[in-house]
Amino acid sequence: MSLRISALEYVQEVQNGNISAEDYVSKTIEQINNVDENLHAFLQINSEAIDNARQIDKKIKSGKNVGACFGMPISIKDNICIKDSKTTCASNMLENFIAPYDATVISKLKQQDAIFVGKTNLDEFAMGLTTEFSAFGPSRNPWNLDYVPGGSSGGSAVSVSAFECLASLGSDTGGSVRNPASFCGVVGFKPTYGLISRFGLISYANSIEQIGPIARTVKDTAFILNMIAGLDPNDNTTIDNSNQDYLLGIDSGIEGKKIGIIKEMIGEGIDSAVMSATKNAISKFQGLGAVCEEVSLDMVKYSVAAYYTITATEAGSNLARYDNLRYGYDFPVEGYEFNSYISKARRKFGPEVTRRMILGGFVPSSGHAGKYFLKALKVKQKLTQEIDQLFKKYDFLIAPTVPVLPFKIGEKIDDPVALFLVDINTVTANLTGKPAISVPFEISNGLPIGIQIFANSNDDKSLLQAARALESTVKLPEVPI
Amino acid sequence: MTKIGLEIHCQLTNLESKLFCPCKANYREYEPNTNICPICIGLPGSLPRLNQKAIEKASMIAMALNCSTPEKIAFFRKNYFYPDLPKNFQITQLNIYGDTSIGGLGYTMVGEKKIRITRVQLEEDPGRLIYEGSSSKNQTTLVDYNRAGTPLVEIVTEPDFENPKQVREFLNILSDLLQNLGVSDPSLEGAMRADANVSIEGGNKVEIKNIGSFHDLEKAIHFEITRQESLYSRNIPIVQETRHWDDRRKITISARSKEEELDYRYFLEGDIPWIRIDKDTQERLQKEMPESISSKKDRYVSKYGIPAQVADVLSSDKFYSDLFEQSHNEKNAKEIANIITTDLMGLVDTREKREQSKFTSKHLEELADAIQSGKITRNSAKNALYEIVKTGKDLTQIIAELDLGNVSDESEIEKIINEVISQEPQAVEQAKKNPQTINYLVGKVMQKTKGKADPKLTLDLLKNKIK
Amino acid sequence: MVNEQEIEIVAKLMKIEIDDHKEYIDKVHAMIDYFDILDNAGVQDEEISMKDIPLSNLREDKHIPYEDKLIERLNNYKGTYVRAPKMI
């Protein structure tokens, strides 16, 4: 039995009785034990995973109703709460935090008999795009261990890419699902804002972030989405998707569709290998019967500055609750005055989080809000108008997911502004609430390149069809692990 | 001229649940930290779940204060660190991106004086701090989050008050109004709080915070006016500042320090979309609003001929006006108004007494009927009511037990009249000359029957005898 | 241009104690300087708004006690309280 199958193939095999959940999950755990010492995708492994699989096999044998996952091993980014287990956000500040509830996505997957093999690594509180800012050490790219896997859902993308699970859930605030998916050669999907409940996702920048699936195929992505999307009374920002089936008609193709290539995302600073991959992708789309032309999205130039201004502001507020009074680590209050206690307790935040908190205090402050925060909101507003305008004419927009190839661990960590620019192609989807997906497309010098497709709000289903069409033209080499 | 403005905080105590979670809105009967959940304690991963009724009730308050009500409302975060604030930000409202608070400009009348309302906003109450230990050295701060997330309506007025008396009158009116709307019970401890700002002619505006009760609010305003006038008379400038009310010393103290200069970094709460309250919804809310106090008063006067003063007392207190509404009909309305305002109000004048009392609107109805049909006298009715409040027993039972029924047997009354006539020859003589004085003899008969003789019958019989 | 003192005030506002001032300040500076491009976006006239939902989509006003004794899972003091430092 090979681990190297897709999630849908797994379901098929278990249903046909060719493999058991226990076999597959045991093998998965074995794989984790073999490779994760180097990759460091996981922060915790679920010690009960194999037992859980055995239970599901029993259920299958006894002819009881079994959920659609049939014991499928799934990994979960460690900023999504699973009841009674640790959720650390890869931060020392929350190293002991045990959530008393399941995130909505978790309860939905539990109902479908998914098995959570473990919690995956991330940049502390999801602030980063390399997973180097994890308080517990970086994850490594399975295609080349010297390289970053992208982030912040780096652990999730690595675990899917390295067969340590069949699919994963990450969170995408400015590309945190799509960026590592692109760097690790897997599929990463950021849905329309509100399509997936954020209840149980520990907030970083709540007005723009979404949980998103990472999987080895577009169909697997649609399969996971089917189970976790939809209205949730626990999250007032969720939208009603009328229980759409995202798998149904996924092979519809894109003949006759109009695709815009976002000019501002293939300009200055783009790596030549990424550029050539993008050109190849365009010809593939044309080959599939789509019409492609270059379009302009003027506000993209300001999108990264707007993105960091908004996220820092929201993060500064969202992370204010970590004052160590109600939960946290052992640090008694005796002898301290309130302000000095809190300030000392909050030293457990890592340097990147600390920097963004300072930014988050600065840009919305009464003296500077007009110059930074308010302008950022207005850029967001205008960018949304621009992209809405484009979607009147085009079905999809495309761009490379990341304008550069994966880089080496340590290469950019000290240059925050250089890191900013890696985000330039992904933040637009978050600022405008539009769905976007990264599809693995080429390997250049042994490193993956992903192509990103955007669709209009609530067109998640047709977006997955377009992604599937592109995927069908691609055959990538195997991950060298 | 002295200018006083108010910021009043009022809890929506009559709601079932908190503003963003299903914990109990009225937290008062809970042991510390037993009325909490992941949302109101701000656990990571939790999200606010806005209470629909809180919006509706707050909107009704805005309407009752004649405020404009926008079709879309928004929530903002007010960011500051304090141990009673579980998320270290408060979800509140603001008008920085257009009018998005639950209520905009409005007014309310205090007698002839118009008090303008600046805005009405809906927000969450913080938890409560309890200080243990005597000196600042061994002080321990304990936090109880039961109150955290209680729906709170903030009403901000323009500085339209000229003296503390107007402030008191306004607060009474507001308190009655909130009670009448059924949104709050202002008599509950901490349900209504107010801060004030005060400025005198030629001086800057001074804000006073930390005022525990309405009683202290009046004192604080008095103190502040006197302080400012004294400064002014000595040519000392009055600086714009925030002062705290010192509850023990009954003075205001400057709160100015570096730490106080907070920057709240207000911004939109992304976890709550803007809420649409379209014209249809607003009309529905308007219809669902209970009748206003002034309309009730007018109705009592015009429809039932209840005297204006009685109607005023009756309509301004929801408890009594509800009772009146439940028990009256066309015929007995005046009698019931009378029973409530002259007898009942004295018997259940505190919250505890109201809660312990056993009477129902049915009792009032029966009582009024008994009086009107001459079954018992007003005087006996008063005694019966006392017993009803205490025991909740049936009126007939009480009449029997206490022997309160009218003596309307002619022969019995005649017997007593004869007694009185023989004992009071002088009065009889006088009554013959001056019929007006016959009432003295009626009174004597009443005395002998402990007020139970049918007064009309007694008078008729007496007149016959003395003629 | 942002100065060192301003950043220190903000760090205090955000209740963050920092050791390596220079290191933080340089990086934060670089970030804030980058944000200056927002001045060129020409968005002054944009109006801020957000998605809206009807009132009827909101939670019904119902009291549902939390099933768990949550305080037992928190840092508690004397059983039922949360303890905070001195408030001066």
Ligand SMILES: [Zn+2]
């Ligand atoms: Zn609660």
